[in-house]
Amino acid sequence: PFQSNENISFGFALVKEEINEALLKNDRPAAAAKINDLMMKEKNIRLNIAITGESGSGKSTFVNALRGLCDDEEEGAAPTGVTETTMEVTEYPHPKYPNVTLWDLPGIGTTKFPADEYLKLVGFEKFDFFIVISDTRFRENDVKLAQEVQKMKKKFYFVRSKIDNDIYAERRKRDFSADEALTKIRDNCVNGLQTQGIESPQVFLVSSFELHLYDFPLLHKTLDRNLPAHKRDKRLFVSSVKRRWRYSKNTICADIMNAVTKTSMIACEAKCEQTKSQS
Ligand SMILES: Nc1nc2c(ncn2[C@@H]2O[C@H](COP(=O)(O)OP(=O)(O)OP(=O)(O)O)[C@@H](O)[C@H]2O)c(=O)[nH]1
Ligand SMILES: [Mg+2]
Structure with a gap:
């Protein structure tokens, strides 16, 4: 409970x-x-970490990745899918810390979870710490979630997911540079958050399929260090x-x-x- x-x-x-x-x-x-x-x-102390963001942004896949589960076929893994999947706030134990719980939330902005009812429907205020996940350009709902966390004087990490997809698509360009693409994505997230009044946001660029790449190792380390x-x-x-x-x-x-x-x-x-x- x-x-x-x-x-x-x-x-x-x-x-x-x-x-x-x-x-x-x-x-x-x-x-x-x-x-x-x-x-x-x-x-x-018990720590409740909520994983939130738009529908399909990769929240459940990220929860599995954090728990060291490769896919949702593994026992105890969060179900993932190409259509709206998570319909209930679901808890998963942190693999290392028994008093830390990861809460996989439904996505914001669907007909079942419209943005203006989302916070209430998922019990947003009850969580202690947040990971806001976005798989695309910085959006209105990302801002809403970040600002709500800030209002409660709590903290969040902003995770830009599915970086493997971005890099794959960018490779088609003649003057492709992975570093440049990553910098652009990072700047977009940081500027988006700062413009909305979030000071020094912590942004991580992650692929839940390629855990050794991008910022996943850093995110893991940062989270561990602060638990x-x-x-x-x-x-x-x-x-x-x-x-x-x-x-x-x-x-x-x-x-x-x-x-x-x-x-x-x-x-x-x-x-x-x-x-x-x-x-
Ligand atoms: N390429 C790529 N695909 C990903 C990644 N993470 C998730 N996906 C895919 O994105 C789709 C949605 O992933 P989910 O983890 O179910 O997303 P969700 O945010 O939990 O979705 P809802 O529960 O419906 O809100 C699935 O097809 C995943 O396989 C990633 O890092 N890279
Ligand atoms: Mg889900």
Whole structure:
């Protein structure tokens, strides 16, 4: 069953406030106990990643690729197809992280999922992080989805899919250059998002059929690096807190916020910003 991160995030903000308080009073043992508490919460956090975008943009194929499944014949794979396929929000476990769930969403902009009803129909606000997928020129619905995510103060990656198709078609040109074609596609996505008020968007050019090419390896690495509740993150967190312990109390406080933000960027960032602006 779907579990929103709302309560967990609220818990985070509360613990961070308590850390802040303890540090301001120079009560280091209390601060240390609270940091421990925060780490436990971080360890248990669930992360719901929604894969969204227009119908047929390659969302289900991408979910399978992320999970290391070559095609939808494999057991547990998301069904894919040349006509509208995904009709229900469907969850798939992340292959490495048990508390991370990938949610394969239906496509926006079909008669069953018209753009103006889409957010409500799929329960858009319940997800923690988003991957918006587009297989073509930058479109109105891509903007809508990106802006909705931004409005909720959440984060997204923008994936331009089926790059293999673009490269194949471009090869017919006499003055073909793969690098030039890729730059044009990337610029189109980045400019499209920036023009609509999305600052420094993270754009990945991907083919779910050729996973070693283009930005798929980078996307995989970036996503992995930013997923919370991983043991490696926990170790990173402990060492960074220790390293920062010697600074003045206010600096420690700011640095702890930073460390927390880094280790569980996706889930805590919005709440962290809120805490910072209140203090
Ligand atoms: N060439 C190429 N085709 C792709 C790629 N990803 C998906 N496709 C094809 O695009 C079509 C649609 O893929 P799906 O993954 O079903 O798309 P979807 O976004 O989940 O579609 P809906 O669930 O109907 O919204 C299928 O025929 C896929 O085989 C890709 O990276 N390259
Ligand atoms: Mg689908």
